[in-house]
Amino acid sequence: MTTEPADPATDAFVAHRNLLFTVAYEMLGSAADAEDVLQETWLRWVGVDLAQVRDRRAYLVRIATRQALNRLRSLQRRKEAYVGQWLPEPLLTAPDVAEDVELAESVSMAMMLVLETLSPTERAVFVLREAFDFGYEEIAAAVDKTPVAVRQIAHRARRHVDARRPRRAVSPGAASAAVRSFLRAVETGDPQALLDVLAPDVVLVGDGGGLKQAALRPIGGADKVTRFLLGGLGKNTLPLAFAPTLVNGSPALVVHLDGELDGVMAMRIEGARITGLYYVRNPEKLTHVLSEIPLTLR
Incomplete structure (x- = not known):
């Protein structure tokens, strides 16, 4: 019996799928839109020459971030016409998410509402830097800015969020x-x-x-x-x-x-x-x- 050879592009995408979804969800506050970002990311990823990709994880996050930024701007227009208050789309999460204090805080309803007060680029930079600990050069490639500009945006976004950040939750x-x-x-x-x-x-x-x-x-x-x-x-x-x-x-x-x-x-x-x-x-x-x-x- 013969087995089909593994597809490196598929393997890389599957390995980082949950990360890509989390990045898109934290940027958008919508699971439905985050799923669409994953689809758009996959369509672009399969056309990439992997021989030219040094860090597949970073490259995938770069694609997902750009797609999420495009969608975030259109999502903001939808929110302007929304009836009543807009809340992030709730996700049923496993207990291990609650046990990871950093992860739980970053996706909490309270924090997601704070992120809503940032501009699209500020939100992308803050999420990638503060939640996912990406370097300034990696973020710069994702948001099409210089590393110096990204550092300034990150500082401004962090100061803005810290002034509104919910106090740490209880046990x-x-x-x-x-x-x-x-x-x-x-x-x-x-x-x-x-x-x-x-x-x-x-x-x-x-x-x-x-x-x-x-x-x-x-x-x-x-x-x-x-x-x-x-x-x-x-x-x-x-x-x-x-x-x-x-x-x-x-x-x-x-x-x-x-x-x-x-x-x-x-x-x-x-x-x-x-x-x-x-x-x-x-x-x-x-x-x-x-x-x-x-x-x-x-």
């Missing part, structure tokens, strides 16, 4: 306890128990995309968030069910209404309290919460 055990307290308070409709687990300055952001009802603006403060949650849930006549899970490496709840997937509520937990709630109800963004998505920084 998995403490996070699980906060989720349990939150879930118990919501299921019992106990406002005081909910106030006890929410930070005073908690912010809730909802994303219905105009397809499902959601708060059109962020809701800030424990009192307002409590009233919104318990008031909104109390209006439902159909049965609600909540399943704790991990989304983007952080604690979350998958919400079912009358047995149907209704949304995903990701959480930011600091200390023993919840500081951020990110509720994605847009059905077009819920296709990647049914099976785990492998992510990696390496």
Whole structure:
């Protein structure tokens, strides 16, 4: 029996596929668009003369970054016409993502929203430098800038992100306890128990995309968030069910209404309290919460 010879281009792409997806997702905040970037990267990669490629990983990341930058600019135009608040597309992630503190922070909903405040080039440079530890020359080749310019962009982006970066999250055990307290308070409709687990300055952001009802603006403060949650849930006549899970490496709840997937509520937990709630109800963004998505920084 004979075996087909290995294809070096295919082998290299498969070996780095998870890395390429993570790069594209961190740049775009959309798993669907990240998958499209992978397809575009593959189509360009198969036409490359591998004999001229010194570092296949870096070359693949360069192609993916350029494709993601092109798509990011068109994605920004779509966001301008978006109904209500825009949240990243949530990804169901394995426990090992949560255990990798650096990875979990880089793909968390809170950090992804901070990255939204950067320009496309700043975001690409920050992601490649801070999350994936690429060198300035490698990044320069990916974003079509000089290494000197990339260093300046990286410094500016880092300063911008550091001023808005969420404080480091708590241990998995403490996070699980906060989720349990939150879930118990919501299921019992106990406002005081909910106030006890929410930070005073908690912010809730909802994303219905105009397809499902959601708060059109962020809701800030424990009192307002409590009233919104318990008031909104109390209006439902159909049965609600909540399943704790991990989304983007952080604690979350998958919400079912009358047995149907209704949304995903990701959480930011600091200390023993919840500081951020990110509720994605847009059905077009819920296709990647049914099976785990492998992510990696390496």
